[in-house]
Amino acid sequence: MVKKSVQEAAERAVRLPAEQRRGLILQAATAVFAERGYAGATTDQVARAAGISQPYVVRMFGTKENLFLEALERALGKLTGKFRSVMADYDAGRLAGQVAGLDPAVGPGRPEQLVPLLGAAYADLIRDRGLLLILMQSFLAGHEPVIGARAREGFLGLYQLLRDEVGLDTDGARDFLAHGMLMNTLISLRLPEMYGQDATANELLECTLRSKLQVVVAASKGD
Amino acid sequence: MVKKSVQEAAERAVRLPAEQRRGLILQAATAVFAERGYAGATTDQVARAAGISQPYVVRMFGTKENLFLEALERALGKLTGKFRSVMADYDAGRLAGQVAGLDPAVGPGRPEQLVPLLGAAYADLIRDRGLLLILMQSFLAGHEPVIGARAREGFLGLYQLLRDEVGLDTDGARDFLAHGMLMNTLISLRLPEMYGQDATANELLECTLRSKLQVVVAASKGD
DNA sequence: GTCTATAGGAAGATAGAC
DNA sequence: GTCTATCTTCCTATAGAC
Numbered sequence: 001m002v003k004k005s006v007q008e009a010a011e012r013a014v015r016l017p018a019e020q021r022r023g024l025i026l027q028a029a030t031a032v033f034a035e036r037g038y039a040g041a042t043t044d045q046v047a048r049a050a051g052i053s054q055p056y057v058v059r060m061f062g063t064k065e066n067l068f069l070e071a072l073e074r075a076l077g078k079l080t081g082k083f084r085s086v087m088a089d090y091d092a093g094r095l096a097g098q099v100a101g102l103d104p105a106v107g108p109g110r111p112e113q114l115v116p117l118l119g120a121a122y123a124d125l126i127r128d129r130g131l132l133l134i135l136m137q138s139f140l141a142g143h144e145p146v147i148g149a150r151a152r153e154g155f156l157g158l159y160q161l162l163r164d165e166v167g168l169d170t171d172g173a174r175d176f177l178a179h180g181m182l183m184n185t186l187i188s189l190r191l192p193e194m195y196g197q198d199a200t201a202n203e204l205l206e207c208t209l210r211s212k213l214q215v216v217v218a219a220s221k222g223d
Numbered sequence: 224m225v226k227k228s229v230q231e232a233a234e235r236a237v238r239l240p241a242e243q244r245r246g247l248i249l250q251a252a253t254a255v256f257a258e259r260g261y262a263g264a265t266t267d268q269v270a271r272a273a274g275i276s277q278p279y280v281v282r283m284f285g286t287k288e289n290l291f292l293e294a295l296e297r298a299l300g301k302l303t304g305k306f307r308s309v310m311a312d313y314d315a316g317r318l319a320g321q322v323a324g325l326d327p328a329v330g331p332g333r334p335e336q337l338v339p340l341l342g343a344a345y346a347d348l349i350r351d352r353g354l355l356l357i358l359m360q361s362f363l364a365g366h367e368p369v370i371g372a373r374a375r376e377g378f379l380g381l382y383q384l385l386r387d388e389v390g391l392d393t394d395g396a397r398d399f400l401a402h403g404m405l406m407n408t409l410i411s412l413r414l415p416e417m418y419g420q421d422a423t424a425n426e427l428l429e430c431t432l433r434s435k436l437q438v439v440v441a442a443s444k445g446d
Numbered sequence: 447g448t449c450t451a452t453a454g455g456a457a458g459a460t461a462g463a464c
Numbered sequence: 465g466t467c468t469a470t471c472t473t474c475c476t477a478t479a480g481a482c
Binding site: 265266267277278281282285286287 | 456457458459460461
């Protein structure tokens with residue numbers, strides 16, 4: 001029966017190695033949770049986004065809570081990974097072209113030079129749809145016993161990274177986090193999608209995102 | 224039957240004028256939505272918090288969405304109201320005791336003097352449990368068609384207030400919002416409740432909340 | 447490795463009594 | 465002005481086939 005096999009090809013997901021499938025589901029979950037929050041997202045929405053059936057999502061991750069946790073873990077890992085790789089590049093002198101005066105001995109020190117680099121790296125992460133936003137959603141889920149606890153740890157971990165590895169002082173780390181939270185808020189509010197349509201929104205976006213505006217606007221519009 | 228009347232007194236809400244009841248429900252809704260988000264909160268939780276039945280909540284506000292909208296409206300109104308009253312007090316010279324050099328002609332200008340005052344006023348709003356957090360929850364609900372739209376408007380309105388009424392420049396308004404978003408995030412994460420238990424959390428809280436720490440910690444612990 | 451069917455349990459909203 | 469009862473829809477999770 002040709003008809004049946006066509007139907008199957010359309011409705012049935014191709015068999016994939018479990019690890020690869022997990023990755024795809026986590027990616028889909030990140031996007032869905034980022035948009036709708038932990039409570040607002042359904043495992044069925046994740047399943048559709050990943051192109052598989054709802055029970056299979058649950059089967060692979062046990063519970064919705066655990067799925068969120070794993071997506072959160074992945075996001076935290078990618079963020080800290082990116083930050084550390086920027087620092088490694090900087091310390092190895094591989095960013096010579098992008099930084100004005102590269103000698104921390106004179107002029108601005110390493111932390112001060114790293115801040116704009118890390119800020120740009122942060123904004124760049126929005127390409128991975130939902131990565132920053134699922135973090136933000138976890139921060140707003142402080143009342144959830146398991147997820148909230150992990151979110152607290154993760155947030156404090158970021159602060160420690162800024163302080164101990166980047167070398168920022170207390171106020172510097174705070175300011176970096178503050179601007180990160182503002183960026184997340186603007187993205188969550190979907191202001192980048194209004195770019196060009198509202199003068200106030202434009203002003204705020206330009207001033208907040210500076211060099212990374214194009215990236216963020218493009219990513220938000222589903223590029 | 225004494226037993227029955229006691230039971231009724233315990234289970235049945237006292238009759239209240241509709242307007243007063245609306246206010247109580249909105250207050251309860253603010254707290255519940257602030258904690259669990261729009262999607263995560265249930266009308267039943269709001270009803271319990273307000274001491275009435277779930278259908279009555281729906282009866283009074285039509286839909287859960289509309290209940291959230293009205294609570295959001297109230298929060299936006301209280302916030303802008305508080306900011307404007309601080310400005311009025313400042314301009315009328317009623318804050319002489321609280322500001323160092325009060326003459327905008329010499330030293331720091333009006334906007335620069337207002338910033339810490341508004342910051343303290345902002346932190347003070349946490350006394351009204353959930354007021355700041357329901358705003359934050361609305362910002363994270365950008366995908367909701369109605370609520371998201373109002374949240375965008377509200378956020379841009381705050382930016383305009385800072386720019387046009389307070390008189391901050393673009394960067395000043397951005398920084399103020401950024402630190403507000405950080406404060407909201409810390410509160411949502413329940414870090415104030417950890418105060419005294421974690422060195423890193425303490426450092427971040429002290430540096431972010433400065434003079435208002437006691438207020439925030441007390442309010443978070445349910446005072 | 448992936449699906450269909452479905453149990454079991456909320457949650458929002460309505461109807462109608464008091 | 466406020467409640468109880470309930471309809472309906474939706475969602476997580478399980479069972480079991482292919």
